[in-house]
Amino acid sequence: MTSTAAGPVxxxxxxxxERVRDYVxxxxxxxxxxxxxxRDGIAHLASLGALERGVYGAQAPEDLTRMCEITGTVALDCMSQAFSLWCHRMAIEYFHQAxxxxxxxxxxxxxxxxxxxxxxTSFAAATANFLAGTPLPVTFRREGDHLVVNGRIAWASNLQAPFVSVAAAANEDDPTERVVFAYTEATPGLELGKYPDLLALQATSSTSPAFKDAVVTADDILxxxxxxxxxxxLATFLxxxxxxxxxxxxxxxDEAGQQLDGPKQVFAPTYEDLRxxxxxxxxxxRTLSAHPNREEIEHRALLQLRLDAGRLALESVSLESKLAGGRGxxxxxxxxxxxxxxxxxxxQSPTEVQLQWLLARSA
Incomplete structure (x- = not known):
C-alpha cells in the first residue's frame, strides 16, 4: 500500500x-x-474492465491480485459496493469453473x-460441506428430465432481478452425490422473502431464498x-x-493516523500494532493471490487470512471511532x-465462529 494526499492507494x-474511487x-x-x-455500480465496473480479472485457469495469477486490489479499493469508500462486487465476481468464477x-x-x-x-452467491453451505462435511441444507431428487429441489439458503445477496445465483444441493437419498446449479428469480418453486431491515448493507438486496419443489433443469446445472x-x-472466494x-x-x-495528536497519542501503540x-x-x-495453482493453497492459510482480515477491519474501525470523537x-x-x-x-459466512471452529479442527 502507498499513500497520497488523496489517501491510501x-x-x-x-x-x-482514480476512476474507481471517484465513482464509488x-x-x-x-x-x-x-x-x-x-446494479449500476456493477455495470460501471464492467465498463472499466474491473469485473473479470483473475479467473482461475483462464488468466495469469497476478490478475487475481489485481482483482483483490480493485475490491479493496472499492471498500476504501463503500463496503456495500465492495460486498456486491464480491458476490458478482464469484458468480463469474462459478460459471467459468463449470x-x-x-x-x-x-x-x-x-x-x-x-x-x-x-x-x-449462495455457496456458503457448500463451502462448509467441502471443508468440514457439514450437511447441505438443500436437497434434490430426480423426476423425469429435471431435478426437484427443496431447502433453504440461510443468506444470499444481490437478489435484485434480473439476477442469477449459484447453490449446491445433495441427493436426498445419497448425500455424497451433490450438484452445483444456478437459479434465477424465474425458477419455478423459488420463494424469496422480503429483504429484512439491516444495520448496514441494506442496498445489497439480501434475504433467505427457499426452494419448495423447485424445478432445476439440465440447462441450470454447472x-x-x-x-x-x-x-x-475456494481460494478466490476467501x-x-x-x-x-x-x-x-x-x-x-488512514483516518485514525491523521488524528493521533495531543492526548490522542495514548492510542499510538494500538495504531502501530494495527498497522x-x-x-x-x-x-x-498479495502472495496467496499470485499463487500459480489455487487448488494447492493450504486451506488453513486462507481461513487464517480471512479471520485475521475481518478482525483487523473491526478493530481498525473501532480505533477510528475513538479518535474521531463526537463527530464520528x-x-x-x-x-x-x-x-x-x-x-x-x-x-458474514464464513462467520468468525465458523472460521475459529475450522481452524481448531485443522490444528
Whole structure:
C-alpha cells in the first residue's frame, strides 16, 4: 500500500484507482441510504474492465491480485459496493469453473460480464460441506428430465432481478452425490422473502431464498463434480472476501493516523500494532493471490487470512471511532457508516465462529 494526499492507494494502476474511487466515493452515502442501485455500480465496473480479472485457469495469477486490489479499493469508500462486487465476481468464477459443456455457462457468462444480470452467491453451505462435511441444507431428487429441489439458503445477496445465483444441493437419498446449479428469480418453486431491515448493507438486496419443489433443469446445472469444483473456487472466494476487509481496515487506519495528536497519542501503540497487522494481511493477500495453482493453497492459510482480515477491519474501525470523537458518532458520518459496515464481518459466512471452529479442527 502507498499513500497520497488523496489517501491510501492499493491499486498499482493510477488511472483505474482514480476512476474507481471517484465513482464509488461519490455515491457511497446514496448507496447506504438505498437511493441508488448497486446494479449500476456493477455495470460501471464492467465498463472499466474491473469485473473479470483473475479467473482461475483462464488468466495469469497476478490478475487475481489485481482483482483483490480493485475490491479493496472499492471498500476504501463503500463496503456495500465492495460486498456486491464480491458476490458478482464469484458468480463469474462459478460459471467459468463449470463443466465446459454446461448450457448455464454459455447462457449466463455474457450477461454477467456486462452487469446486465446481477451475480449472486449462495455457496456458503457448500463451502462448509467441502471443508468440514457439514450437511447441505438443500436437497434434490430426480423426476423425469429435471431435478426437484427443496431447502433453504440461510443468506444470499444481490437478489435484485434480473439476477442469477449459484447453490449446491445433495441427493436426498445419497448425500455424497451433490450438484452445483444456478437459479434465477424465474425458477419455478423459488420463494424469496422480503429483504429484512439491516444495520448496514441494506442496498445489497439480501434475504433467505427457499426452494419448495423447485424445478432445476439440465440447462441450470454447472456440474455434478462437486469437490473438484469447490477446490477450484475456494481460494478466490476467501481471497476477495479478505480484500474488502483489507480495504476497510486501510481506510479506517488512514483516518485514525491523521488524528493521533495531543492526548490522542495514548492510542499510538494500538495504531502501530494495527498497522503492522495490516501490512501482514496485505502481504498475504498479495502472495496467496499470485499463487500459480489455487487448488494447492493450504486451506488453513486462507481461513487464517480471512479471520485475521475481518478482525483487523473491526478493530481498525473501532480505533477510528475513538479518535474521531463526537463527530464520528453523527449518523451520516463516514466513521459511523464504517462502524455499521464492519459489524457485518463477524457474521458474514464464513462467520468468525465458523472460521475459529475450522481452524481448531485443522490444528
Amino acid at each position: 492499493l491499486l498499482d494502476d493510477a488511472s483505474l484507482h 466515493g461519490a455515491r457511497a452515502q446514496q448507496v447506504d441510504g438505498c437511493e441508488v442501485a448497486l 463443466d465446459e459443456d454446461s448450457p448455464a455457462r454459455a447462457r449466463f457468462l455474457p450477461q454477467l460480464r456486462t452487469g446486465e444480470t446481477l451475480g449472486s 456440474t455434478y463434480d462437486f469437490e473438484p469444483f469447490v477446490s477450484r473456487v 481471497l476477495i472476501q479478505s480484500s474488502f476487509c483489507w480495504g476497510l481496515a486501510t481506510r479506517s487506519l 503492522a497487522r495490516l501490512d501482514s494481511v496485505e502481504s498475504r493477500v 458518532y453523527m449518523l451520516h458520518s463516514g466513521t459511523a457508516r464504517r462502524l455499521r459496515e464492519a459489524a457485518f464481518l463477524p457474521v
